[in-house]
Structures are given as C-alpha cells and as structure tokens.
Amino acid sequence: MSGGVDSAVAAARAADAGHDVTGVHLALARNPQTYRSGARGCCTLEDARDARRAADVIGIPFYVWDLADRFHEDVVDDFVAEYAAGRTPNPCLRCNEKIKFAAVLDRAVALGFDAVVTGHHARLGADGLLRRSVDLAKDQSYVLAVLRRDQLDRSIFPLGDSTKAQVRAEAAERGLAVAEKPDSHDICFIADGDTRRFLAERLGEAPGDIVDARTGAVLGAHSGAYAYTVGQRRGLALREPAPDGRPRYVLSITPVSNTVTVGSAEMLDVSEVAADRPVWTGGPEPDGPIECEVQLRAHGEVVPATVEVAGGRMLASLRRPARGVAAGQALVAYRPDPAGDVVLGSATIGTRD
Amino acid sequence: MAYMDHAATTPMLSEAIEAYVAAARDVGNASSLHAPGRRARRTVEESRERIAAALGARPSEVIFTGSGTESDNLAVKGIHWARRDRAAGRNRVIASAVEHHAVLDSVRWLEEHEGADVTWLEVDAQGRVPVEALRSALDGAGDQVTVVTAMWANNEVGTLQPVAALAALAAEAGVPYHTDAVQAVGQVPVDFAASGAAALSISGHKLGGPTGVGALLLGRDVPCTPLLHGGGQERDVRSGTLDVPAIAAFAIAVEAAVKTQEETAGRLSALRDDLVSRVRQAVPDVVYNGDPADRLPGNAHLSFPGCEGDALLLLLDAQDIACSTGSACSAGVAQPSHVLLAMGADDDRARSSLRFTLGHTSTGADVDALVAALPGAVERARRAAQRS
Incomplete structure (x- = not known):
C-alpha cells in the first residue's frame, strides 16, 4: 500500500472478496527525507501515514516493511548502471521484477501468505493471462510483463476491470481519504525530478563528443553521455545547424567511446528490434514467427509486428517503423x-547494432 | 487476545477510571479562587499527597506533567540549564547508554544544540551500568557536571540499575542525580527519599492510570529551569492548567500499584519465569536478554536467532498475541535497539528480539497462547529471513 488511491482500493476489494488481507507499506528510502516529498510520492512519511489510515478504514492489519537496501541495490544502483552503459532503464519495471513480486512476494510466502495484491491497472483472470486494463490510459501491463509465470501465479490485480475514475469514485464511497490524491508520475527516488542531475551526482562529469551519424563529424560536446536518451531532440547545444536545416535527434549512445550520435528524424526509424532475456507468460515460447503487436516503451505506441525467437533473443520485425526505441x-x-x-512475452531491448 | 505489551501501556485500573470519571463530571480550574476552583485544587493536592506518600516523597516535591517524556525532558534539560548557568565551566551531562529515548534524545539535543559535553556510561552484557563507570566519570570532574541520569529499570530488557549506589556517588560529588522510574513503579519498590535521587520521573499509563499525565519528583533544593512558561502552576517549574481528572486517576493508580507491588511482583515473576522456560523448551536456541534475576518481574526479552523481530510480531499479531520488538521506530521502520547494541549484541541479534511484558491483567492463558503459537511463527520467520 503506497499511500495512493489504487492500492487502497485494491486492498479493500481483496478484503471484500473474502481474502485474509494484511496491508504492507514498503519503506524504500534509506533516508526518507531525500526522497520525493509531498502528496505525489510513494516513499514519504506522509504516504506511509495515508496508507496506514486506508488500512484502518478497510479494517486490515498494517505494517511497514523496510526494503530500502534491496531497493537501492536492485533498482537505484541498476538505474544508474544502466544509464552508464548507454541504456534507458525503466525503474518501475525493475521494481516490479525485483522488489514487489520478488523480495516482497518471497517474504510474504515464507510468512504464510498466498499472494501479493497490488493496485496495478492490469487484468489477470482465472485463465492466468495478463491483459491490458480496461482503462488504456492507465494500463500498466507493460511494466508487469516482465513477471514470470511463477510470479503471476501469486499475484492479484483487483483493479483491471475498472477505470481510474471508477477507482477514485469507489475510494470516495468507501470513505478513503486518498480518493482525490494526485497520481504519481515521476521516479520516486529522484526527489526533484531532475534525472540528469541525479545521474551527474553519481556518475560525475564525463565530457565527450556529439557526432554526426552520417559524416562522423564532431558537432558538439556533452558533459556525460548518460544524460541523453534515444529520440531526444532538445538540449543538444550543437555548434551549427544541419545542412538541411532540419532538427537532429539522439540516435545512439556509445559508452566505450563516450559519444552521443545524432542524426535526422528518419534515421531514428527502427524496423527490426532485438531484445534479450525473453519471458513468455501468454503461452509457451513460440517455435516460429507469430503475428502480434508490440509496445516498445511505457505508454508508447503499439505497432503490428512479426515476432520470433532466435538464439535466445526475441526478434520483432515491425510493420511500420517506430521511433525512440531505446x-x-x-x-x-x-x-x-x-x-x-x-x-504474450517481454524482453529487454538490446543496443542497436 | 493475549496482551503482552504492558510496558507500552497497561489497562487502567477500574478504581482509576472511576476517579477519572467522577472528577471529569465536575467543573473547576485548580488555579481559580472560587468554590469550584477550590474543589479542583483540593483534588489536586490530595492526589499530590497520595503520590508523595506512596513514593517516599514530600508533597511539595511532586510536580505534575503531561507525560513521562515531559518529566524526563524537564529533569534533564531543566537541571542542566539551571546548573550550567550557575557556575562557569559546568557543562557536562553524564547519562547511561541504555536510556529511554525521552532521556537519550534530550541529552543528544543538549549536546548538538546547546553545546553540552556528554559522558555516556557504557553498560555490561546484562545492560547494567557498572557503579565504577560513574565513579571514574565523576572522578575529579564533579564540579563540571550539571546532572547525572540513569534509569531505574530498563524499558526494553528490564534490567534494574544500581540506583542507590549511583545516587550516592553523584551526591558525594555534589551533582543532582535523575532517574527515569517510569517502568519501575508498581513493579519494584520505589522510594524517592531512600533512593538518594534528586529527581525521578513517573508516568500514569504505565501503572494503571490514564495516558497524558506524569510527574517529576524533584527535590526542593534542586534548581530546574522550566520548559514550559505560563501560569507557573507547578512550583513555577511547570506551567499549564492542571488536568484534574487525570491527576486524580493517576494518584489512585499510583497508590494501588504501590500497595499491591509485592504481590504483583511475585505473581508476575512466576508467570514470566514460566513463559521463559516454556519458550526455551519450544525454541531451544532462544536467548534471554538482560539480567535473569535482577530485572522487572513482568519483563521477558528474548532473541530468536535467524528471525526478524518484525516478522515474528506480524505472525503473533495475526494470532491475537500482542508483543513488541521493543525498539524505536524511525519512519515506521524498526531500528536495531540501542539498548541491545550497548549490551554488545550485534545487529542481527538486536533485530531478532521480541519483548513480552506482563501486567495486572496477565494470566497463564496468555502464556499458553504464546507457547502454542510461537514455534510455528519462529519457523516461518526463519524461512522468511533466509529468503531476504
């Protein structure tokens, strides 16, 4: 129970369904003051208090579990290391994979609980299939798709059949004070939302070149390649405009040479995507090409594609090019x-060849 | 429900509830001059005399406060300020390392914000302050010390401190000695005059009275600067309208707790010993913390190797057994107890501990319930600890 409206309603619904429910708030900050403050977050003392009040109203026991060390190692350190390696991590996905449905689930099962209930917006029915929420704008199946079969088998998502508006209305009806609490959007462990500065403080200054993808010419300088994301257009501070006068975008980040490569919008187009460590929960691993749809980032567009497994990787041939694939x-x-x-399955997108 | 957390708070005695309700139905500010005010004042003064008589103090030595925490803050900060300002170069506080946070954090605050020098008295493996430790801390430095503070009985592990010996050493050096006796009254004999202490803190809700009231027994000649300024109701050392119903109930509870102390101690220590020996049979590697004999009669503080205290607490709570990890919370997260660490325990042992405290409503059925639930809980908690 983060202290937000979703987990509060999820807990209430699970209790109504007859489960013997215990509320758990995760303390994730080693020093709570350094994490995001105010009503937007999931890590503050205020949020712990909101979660406790929700548990009181629902009538379930409530505890705070200290997972700060695990969270720091598995999510925060991983986040920094991924950026240092030129990749763009999704910490919410990693938190689901390593904390909520791993460390918390393992501890819960050892203590005698059967499953972890969360307020994620996704459906997980009796058929065991993970589906998008009815509320497509709030759908979180993308950050849950990393979960393995054994993790999903011990997960309950009571909100998948409701829209966010319905969840808020139900919270108000139930007398939960968090009904109107704003959604959280930013990364919970970056207090001021300034990811670039957060990374700079941990990775230090590492000046390098910004180069043109076509000519190899040095177009500018950067103070740390980790500050750039594929598809980024703003903040490049290039010395001169492109000959054609059109904007340039980050195409790739190469940690070894510490270069940021830029090029035109068309060069961002990707038609083939290779991804590592696939997890298949929508059925057995496919033994040939399958027609499906793919999503390549949180809240990103959905693209029709042919997907197959080769050499332990998931390969997707997109029917139409996608941009900003990181x-x-x-x-x-x-x-x-x-x-x-x-x-059907999920895998981690690899570096572009 | 097996309630085994009497050191956190214990149910009010029915005679205290009656005294509370009777006074709460009446009107009158004890500082008012009219008849209702005089009636309230009379209740307060009778209560003051009751408490003084029960604890070996003079009525004028009883200062009512809002809590044990306030009493501790008033004694430590108030005596330090008053004596610091009366002699140049006198700026040192001596405190035991196992104090309750009400004392511990007051001393730390004086150190960090008021520039006080602090000598922490280390404890032995049972949690007891060696008398020699105070002797050497005071040796030749008595005129630089504002106050010595060491509790009567430890709230976590139950160990009793050698209060009379510590008070005598402090008196010899001319330094006021304060003792936090919040856990002691009603459990062990407490006599303010005989103890030799200059100041002694007590709290209402730990002995069958209401929450929100406490007292500081403070010798007439001990200088003390107020924390709260205002009407000066309590000897000009403490301001605030007196809470007549709470004070009336508090006094009744102190009197009853002291009157039944010997019988309570005999009954609770037998029950506690039974609890410890049966837990030992059920969980052979359990560690019994604190002094096995010289301790609070209702206290059993146990470490369960390989378990986390919070996991055990959750599992016992689910079976209607209420106990405590005995340690302070920071942001809702249990921190390893400073008491256990001061006793030489490592982080793991400190985190694997539970405190069971018995009181006037405890019965053998509570112990039966605990002994029935504990082995399963320990097994699960161990499994959970291995996974993390």
Whole structure:
C-alpha cells in the first residue's frame, strides 16, 4: 500500500472478496527525507501515514516493511548502471521484477501468505493471462510483463476491470481519504525530478563528443553521455545547424567511446528490434514467427509486428517503423483480444547494432 | 487476545477510571479562587499527597506533567540549564547508554544544540551500568557536571540499575542525580527519599492510570529551569492548567500499584519465569536478554536467532498475541535497539528480539497462547529471513 488511491482500493476489494488481507507499506528510502516529498510520492512519511489510515478504514492489519537496501541495490544502483552503459532503464519495471513480486512476494510466502495484491491497472483472470486494463490510459501491463509465470501465479490485480475514475469514485464511497490524491508520475527516488542531475551526482562529469551519424563529424560536446536518451531532440547545444536545416535527434549512445550520435528524424526509424532475456507468460515460447503487436516503451505506441525467437533473443520485425526505441526498455508482445489484449512475452531491448 | 505489551501501556485500573470519571463530571480550574476552583485544587493536592506518600516523597516535591517524556525532558534539560548557568565551566551531562529515548534524545539535543559535553556510561552484557563507570566519570570532574541520569529499570530488557549506589556517588560529588522510574513503579519498590535521587520521573499509563499525565519528583533544593512558561502552576517549574481528572486517576493508580507491588511482583515473576522456560523448551536456541534475576518481574526479552523481530510480531499479531520488538521506530521502520547494541549484541541479534511484558491483567492463558503459537511463527520467520 503506497499511500495512493489504487492500492487502497485494491486492498479493500481483496478484503471484500473474502481474502485474509494484511496491508504492507514498503519503506524504500534509506533516508526518507531525500526522497520525493509531498502528496505525489510513494516513499514519504506522509504516504506511509495515508496508507496506514486506508488500512484502518478497510479494517486490515498494517505494517511497514523496510526494503530500502534491496531497493537501492536492485533498482537505484541498476538505474544508474544502466544509464552508464548507454541504456534507458525503466525503474518501475525493475521494481516490479525485483522488489514487489520478488523480495516482497518471497517474504510474504515464507510468512504464510498466498499472494501479493497490488493496485496495478492490469487484468489477470482465472485463465492466468495478463491483459491490458480496461482503462488504456492507465494500463500498466507493460511494466508487469516482465513477471514470470511463477510470479503471476501469486499475484492479484483487483483493479483491471475498472477505470481510474471508477477507482477514485469507489475510494470516495468507501470513505478513503486518498480518493482525490494526485497520481504519481515521476521516479520516486529522484526527489526533484531532475534525472540528469541525479545521474551527474553519481556518475560525475564525463565530457565527450556529439557526432554526426552520417559524416562522423564532431558537432558538439556533452558533459556525460548518460544524460541523453534515444529520440531526444532538445538540449543538444550543437555548434551549427544541419545542412538541411532540419532538427537532429539522439540516435545512439556509445559508452566505450563516450559519444552521443545524432542524426535526422528518419534515421531514428527502427524496423527490426532485438531484445534479450525473453519471458513468455501468454503461452509457451513460440517455435516460429507469430503475428502480434508490440509496445516498445511505457505508454508508447503499439505497432503490428512479426515476432520470433532466435538464439535466445526475441526478434520483432515491425510493420511500420517506430521511433525512440531505446536499449534497456522492454519489448512487450501482445495478442489483440476483445477481452483485453493479452501479454504474450517481454524482453529487454538490446543496443542497436 | 493475549496482551503482552504492558510496558507500552497497561489497562487502567477500574478504581482509576472511576476517579477519572467522577472528577471529569465536575467543573473547576485548580488555579481559580472560587468554590469550584477550590474543589479542583483540593483534588489536586490530595492526589499530590497520595503520590508523595506512596513514593517516599514530600508533597511539595511532586510536580505534575503531561507525560513521562515531559518529566524526563524537564529533569534533564531543566537541571542542566539551571546548573550550567550557575557556575562557569559546568557543562557536562553524564547519562547511561541504555536510556529511554525521552532521556537519550534530550541529552543528544543538549549536546548538538546547546553545546553540552556528554559522558555516556557504557553498560555490561546484562545492560547494567557498572557503579565504577560513574565513579571514574565523576572522578575529579564533579564540579563540571550539571546532572547525572540513569534509569531505574530498563524499558526494553528490564534490567534494574544500581540506583542507590549511583545516587550516592553523584551526591558525594555534589551533582543532582535523575532517574527515569517510569517502568519501575508498581513493579519494584520505589522510594524517592531512600533512593538518594534528586529527581525521578513517573508516568500514569504505565501503572494503571490514564495516558497524558506524569510527574517529576524533584527535590526542593534542586534548581530546574522550566520548559514550559505560563501560569507557573507547578512550583513555577511547570506551567499549564492542571488536568484534574487525570491527576486524580493517576494518584489512585499510583497508590494501588504501590500497595499491591509485592504481590504483583511475585505473581508476575512466576508467570514470566514460566513463559521463559516454556519458550526455551519450544525454541531451544532462544536467548534471554538482560539480567535473569535482577530485572522487572513482568519483563521477558528474548532473541530468536535467524528471525526478524518484525516478522515474528506480524505472525503473533495475526494470532491475537500482542508483543513488541521493543525498539524505536524511525519512519515506521524498526531500528536495531540501542539498548541491545550497548549490551554488545550485534545487529542481527538486536533485530531478532521480541519483548513480552506482563501486567495486572496477565494470566497463564496468555502464556499458553504464546507457547502454542510461537514455534510455528519462529519457523516461518526463519524461512522468511533466509529468503531476504
């Protein structure tokens, strides 16, 4: 229970369904004052208090579990290391994979609990298939697709059939004070939302070149390649405009040479995506090419594609090019379905060759 | 429900509830001059006399406060300020390392914000302050010390401190000695005059009275600067309208707790010993912390190797057994107890501890419930600890 409206309603619904529910708030900050403050966050003392009040109203026991060390190692350190390696990580996905449905789930199971209930917006029905929420704007199946079968088998997502508006209305009806609490958007462990500075403080200044993808010419300088993301256009501070006068975008980041490569919008187009460490939960691993849809970043567009497994990697041939495909993000394959698109599998996008 | 957290708070005695309700129905500010005011004043003064008589103090030595925490803050900060300002170069506080946070954090605050020098008295493996430690801390430095503070009985592990010996050493050096006796009254004999202490803190809700009231027994000649300024109701050392119903109930509870202390101690220590020996049978590697004999009769503080205290607490709570990890929370997260660490325990042992404290409503059925639930809980908590 983060202290937000979703987990509060999820807990209430699980209790109504007859489960013996215990509320758990995760203390993730080694020093709570350094994490985001105010009502937007998931890590503050205020949020712990909101979660406790929600548990009181629902009538369930409530505890705070200290997972600060695990969170720091598995999520925060990983976040910094991924940027240092020229990739763009998704810490919420990593937190699901390593904390909520791993460290928390393992501890819960050892203590005698059967499952972890969360307020994620996704559907997980009796068929065991993970599907998009009915509320496509709030759908979180993308950051849950990394979960393995054994993790999903011990997960309950009571909110997947409701829209966010319905969840808020229900919270108000239930007398939960968090009904109107704003959604959290930013990365919970970056207090001021300034990711670039957060990384600079941990990785230090590392000046290098910004080079033209076509000519190899040095167009500018950067103070740390980790500050750039594939598809980024702003903040490049190039010395001169491109000959054609059109904007240039970050195409790739190469940690070894510490260079940021830029080029035209067209050069961002990607038609083939290779991703590592696939997890298949929508059925067995496919033994040949399958037609499906893929999503390449959180809240990103959905693209029809042919997906197959080769050499232990997930390969997707996109029917139309996608832009802003960044290494480190997830490639999630969905099967369109009127009852909610089904997650077939997920893998981590590799560096562009 | 097996309630085994009487050191956190214990149910109010029915005679205290009656005294509270009777006074709460009445009107009158004890500082007012009219008849209702005089009636309230009379209740307060009778209560003051009751508490003084029960604890070996003079009525004028009883200063009512809002809590044990306030009493501790008033004694430590108030005596330090007053004596620091009366002699140049006198700026040192001597405190035991196992104090309750009400004392511990007051001393730390004086150190960080008021520039006080602090000598922390280390403890032995049982959590007891060696008398020699105070002797050497005071040796030749008595005129630089404002106050010595060491609790009567430890709230976590239950160990009793050699209060009379510590007070005598402090008196010899001419330094006021304060003792936090919040856990002691009603459990062990407490006599203010006989103890030799200059100041002694007590709290209402730890002995069958209401929450929100406490007292500082403060010798007439001990200088003390107020924390709260205002009407000067309590000897000009403490201001604030007196809470007549709470004071009336508090006094009744102190009197009852002291009157039944010997019988309570005999009953609770037998029950506690039974608890410890049966837990030992059920969980053979359990560690019994603190002094096995010279301790609070209702206190059993146990470490369960390979377990986390919070996991055990959750599992016992689910079976309607209420106990404590005995340590302070920071942001809702249990920190390893400074008491256990001061006793030489490592982080793991400190985190694997639970405190069971018995009180006037405890019965053998509570111990039965604990002994039935504990082995399963320990097994699960161990499994959980291995996974993390």
